[in-house]
Amino acid sequence: MIVDDTMFMRTLLKNILFSGGHDIVGEAENGEEAIALYAKLKPDLVTMDVVMPKLNGIEALKSIKGTNPEAKVIMCTAVGQEQMVKLAIKTGAKGYIVKPFQAPKVLEEVKNVLSD
Amino acid sequence: MSDDDGYRKLFVAESRENHENVVRNLLVLEEGSDDEAIAEIFRSAHTLKGMSASMGFHEMEHLCHSMEDVFDLIRNGHTAVEQDLIDVLLAGTDVIEEMLDDIEGGGDCSSISSSHLVADLEKYASETTEESAEVSDASESCESAPDSFKLTITVDKTCAMKDIRALLVLQNLESLGTIVSSTPTKEDLEDGTVPFSGEMEVEFVSDAGMDAVRSAALGTEIASVCFAGEVQPEPDEPDTPAESDTVSVKSSGLSPAATVTKVERTEKSEKVREVKNLRVDITRLDQMMNLVEDLVINGGRLKQIAGMYKIKEMDESLSMVSRSVSDLQNLMMNIRMIPLNQIFNRFPRVVRDVAHHDGKEVEFTMLGGDTELDRSVMDGLSDPLLHLIRNGVNHGLETPDEREASGKPRKGTLTLSAWREQGNVIIELSEDGKGINRNQILKKAIERGLVQEEGAATLTDQEVIDFLFQPGFSTAEEITDISGRGVGLDVVKSTIESLNGSIKVQTELGKGSRFTLTLPPTMAIVDVMMVRINDRRCAIPINGVVEVAKANLDNIHKVGTSEVIMLRDEVLQIFRLNEMFGERPVSEIMVVVLYKGNKCCIPVDVVEGQQEVVVKPVSSVIGNCRGVGGITIPGDGAVVPVLDVNTMV
Numbered sequence: 017m018i019v020d021d022t023m024f025m026r027t028l029l030k031n032i033l034f035s036g037g038h039d040i041v042g043e044a045e046n047g048e049e050a051i052a053l054y055a056k057l058k059p060d061l062v063t064m065d066v067v068m069p070k071l072n073g074i075e076a077l078k079s080i081k082g083t084n085p086e087a088k089v090i091m092c093t094a095v096g097q098e099q100m101v102k103l104a105i106k107t108g109a110k111g112y113i114v115k116p117f118q119a120p121k122v123l124e125e126v127k128n129v130l131s132d
Numbered sequence: 133m134s135d136d137d138g139y140r141k142l143f144v145a146e147s148r149e150n151h152e153n154v155v156r157n158l159l160v161l162e163e164g165s166d167d168e169a170i171a172e173i174f175r176s177a178h179t180l181k182g183m184s185a186s187m188g189f190h191e192m193e194h195l196c197h198s199m200e201d202v203f204d205l206i207r208n209g210h211t212a213v214e215q216d217l218i219d220v221l222l223a224g225t226d227v228i229e230e231m232l233d234d235i236e237g238g239g240d241c242s243s244i245s246s247s248h249l250v251a252d253l254e255k256y257a258s259e260t261t262e263e264s265a266e267v268s269d270a271s272e273s274c275e276s277a278p279d280s281f282k283l284t285i286t287v288d289k290t291c292a293m294k295d296i297r298a299l300l301v302l303q304n305l306e307s308l309g310t311i312v313s314s315t316p317t318k319e320d321l322e323d324g325t326v327p328f329s330g331e332m333e334v335e336f337v338s339d340a341g342m343d344a345v346r347s348a349a350l351g352t353e354i355a356s357v358c359f360a361g362e363v364q365p366e367p368d369e370p371d372t373p374a375e376s377d378t379v380s381v382k383s384s385g386l387s388p389a390a391t392v393t394k395v396e397r398t399e400k401s402e403k404v405r406e407v408k409n410l411r412v413d414i415t416r417l418d419q420m421m422n423l424v425e426d427l428v429i430n431g432g433r434l435k436q437i438a439g440m441y442k443i444k445e446m447d448e449s450l451s452m453v454s455r456s457v458s459d460l461q462n463l464m465m466n467i468r469m470i471p472l473n474q475i476f477n478r479f480p481r482v483v484r485d486v487a488h489h490d491g492k493e494v495e496f497t498m499l500g501g502d503t504e505l506d507r508s509v510m511d512g513l514s515d516p517l518l519h520l521i522r523n524g525v526n527h528g529l530e531t532p533d534e535r536e537a538s539g540k541p542r543k544g545t546l547t548l549s550a551w552r553e554q555g556n557v558i559i560e561l562s563e564d565g566k567g568i569n570r571n572q573i574l575k576k577a578i579e580r581g582l583v584q585e586e587g588a589a590t591l592t593d594q595e596v597i598d599f600l601f602q603p604g605f606s607t608a609e610e611i612t613d614i615s616g617r618g619v620g621l622d623v624v625k626s627t628i629e630s631l632n633g634s635i636k637v638q639t640e641l642g643k644g645s646r647f648t649l650t651l652p653p654t655m656a657i658v659d660v661m662m663v664r665i666n667d668r669r670c671a672i673p674i675n676g677v678v679e680v681a682k683a684n685l686d687n688i689h690k691v692g693t694s695e696v697i698m699l700r701d702e703v704l705q706i707f708r709l710n711e712m713f714g715e716r717p718v719s720e721i722m723v724v725v726l727y728k729g730n731k732c733c734i735p736v737d738v739v740e741g742q743q744e745v746v747v748k749p750v751s752s753v754i755g756n757c758r759g760v761g762g763i764t765i766p767g768d769g770a771v772v773p774v775l776d777v778n779t780m781v
Binding site: 106 | 138143174181200295296300322351352
């Protein structure tokens with residue numbers, strides 16, 4: 017499941033994940049949607065953008081982790097957001113990927129987090 | 133469409149939205165501090181940066197990055213919002229827009245330099261870099277208990293956030309056992325106060341076994357995990373601290389702005405966000421529209437065929453189908469409609485700039501931005517409106533001092549409003565400025581030989597105002613670089629007319645002027661009069677038709693090479709359209725058409741009636757065809773030309 021507020025980033029990420037043989041079961045545009053969709057789909061993995069309208073990625077992560085401690089969430093981040101990501105890791109994010117996305121790195125991280 | 137094209141289109145579309153969001157909220161911010169606006173700006177700037185980086189548009193990425201830095205300072209209250217800072221930021225958004233234009237055109241925006249702006253922005257974000265202690269190297273020998281490990285973990289040097297990788301490793305290890313110590317410590321990594329070189333030493337107790345520990349530590353972007361005693365690979369060169377905490381404090385509040393712009397506060401970001409949008413390329417909508425039209429045409433043919441065989445059940449089901457098809461057609465038309473806000477959103481900025489430039493105070497209000505227009509109409513509307521708005525501020529409104537002298541409030545008002553009325557969309561721009569001076573126009577008109585001096589006094593006010601729309605007519609004493617640029621009111625008028633619209637001006641000396649544009653909501657569907665000429669059908673747009681008259685053929689006279697007819701005391705030129713329809717005796721039914729005040733008539737055999745048709749452009753194979761504005765295909769499947777009265781007469 018992909019969470020990002022721009023269709024551009026979602027498309028980019030989706031294509032990378034498809035190329036790695038992963039299925040995308042759902043997409044959400046903000047934290048609120050992500051929480052609702054997670055409860056419905058229970059995906060194997062979530063990629064979560066940090067900066068989003070309504071509810072940001074950290075809050076969404078907190079909420080998802082609160083009800084599903086086993087949830088596997090990878091944060092999508094950019095240079096300059098180190099502190100946010102650290103907070104996310106503390107909250108229970110399993111990994112992170114840095115924009116601009118590089119397909120091999122994204123797939124490696126996804127593989128590692130899934131095999132954990 | 134290649135993948136890259138697809139990304140590019142999506143990128144440009146979403147970037148433009150974010151760009152507009154930044155500009156809109158910057159203007160809100162200029163009015164006074166607004167946390168929500170700052171948050172919106174920061175989010176949009178951040179998104180712009182991320183997207184441009186992903187597309188490899190580095191010039192844009194750098195610019196967005198330095199803007200984001202400044203927004204971050206504003207957000208954290210480290211810097212005050214000053215007039216000159218807003219100016220620099222707005223200049224930044226201009227460059228971003230330029231870059232987006234370049235990217236949309238297939239470029240990579242590398243030709244557009246933003247270094248001066250980046251330098252300006254960096255001045256605001258003065259840096260305080262913290263250089264601190266290096267990571268101590270601990271390399272004592274290891275006195276491992278059976279379950280104790282000493283690890284040296286090296287993070288890949290291409291990794292973007294090494295300290296976070298290290299944190300993840302620690303977290304993974306914690307699930308296997310207990311971390312006795314680590315250098316740097318977990319707290320150091322979390323705080324980010326100590327630069328992390330990419331190498332971490334961990335003392336770790338676990339009963340999981342060496343292999344399990346190794347695989348727990350070996351995550352993404354981990355170059356190596358060495359247990360004490362193993363040979364270490366070449367250490368990576370330390371990375372420079374990627375981000376420095378930037379702090380700069382500026383006092384002094386917002387300098388009194390020359391203009392305050394008011395955007396409808398009620399429909400702020402929330403509304404835009406709540407709409408669930410699906411982005412579809414306009415060409416695809418056109419394709420769909422074409423398919424729907426084909427359905428309509430073939431449905432009509434089927435109906436005719438069914439009529440020949442008189443099968444009742446078939447007639448019934450066909451009428452069900454045609455109802456669905458017409459619903460579908462209406463739906464497609466509605467989908468093509470977009471709210472005027474798409475172009476209105478740019479205007480507060482324009483008003484601000486022009487008012488700034490002229491030293492005027494303007495309160496700008498926009499109403500009815502959610503009124504919808506067809507995309508094809510909207511495209512042509514932006515420039516004329518922009519011109520009228522510039523004119524309004526530049527020529528219409530007076531300077532604060534002048535206003536005060538004439539007993540008006542110092543701040544002038546400029547109102548742009550839009551609404552639907554009887555199937556048309558009305559856009560009105562009004563200001564409470566000095567109004568248009570009749571004598572001034574007359575003076576210019578006489579100077580230019582548009583009217584004789586003696587006849588001038590008898591002209592009605594409306595006739596005088598119409599001079600404004602003559603090519604090259606300007607009452608401004610000097611040409612400014614703001615509204616004296618490029619198009620004049622004549623171009624505004626002809627553009628509006630090419631959209632099948634009209635423009636009207638009302639003015640009162642000393643009180644202000646009001647420009648009213650009346651536009652059809654869509655161009656694709658046109659009301660036409662179906663006529664038959666020389667047994668061939670053609671369509672004449674109804675808005676060009678004045679009347680249909682039965683003429684007495686004895687009243688036709690030859691004047692030079694052309695024919696004219698006396699029709700109720702008017703002499704009208706006759707266009708037989710022989711080149712189009714072939715030689716034939718002239719019929720007595722005349723369709724009188726009007727263009728730019730000139731009437732003329734077209735003799736036709738039969739007037740079949742009036743109907744709404746979908747006009748399609750003439751295919752590129754045929755090329756430009758003078759006199760034919762497009763073609764339409766009515767129910768029977770025939771191809772019928774739609775006459776373009778404007779080019780014909």
